Amino acid sequence: MTGTTRNSSELDPRRRRILFRSWRRGTREMDLIMGGFADENLPGMSEAELDEFERIVEVLDIDLYKWINGEAPLPDEYDTPLMHRLISFEAHKLF
16 A cells, blocks of 8 residues: 545545645654554544544654554553554554
8 A cells, every 4th residue: 555545535624634644644654554544534533533633643653653563652641442443453454
């Protein structure tokens, strides 16, 4: 996979921005993890989940990658159901 498989024209402007940011993280590994998750999950996210995902998207790649792969403990403020869905998605899809 080299980029989004979702047609962003079906998304509202907020979800389009999040999708764009998810696929343009800075490292290819995180592009694939975050972008793939966004492709599959953004359309069905509630407003609260969108708020949380936007917060997750702002985390530095190096920190987020370590949390997702279990190399570093997940901080309490990110220990949420959405983050656990992201971790499960990553583990199931990529490794």
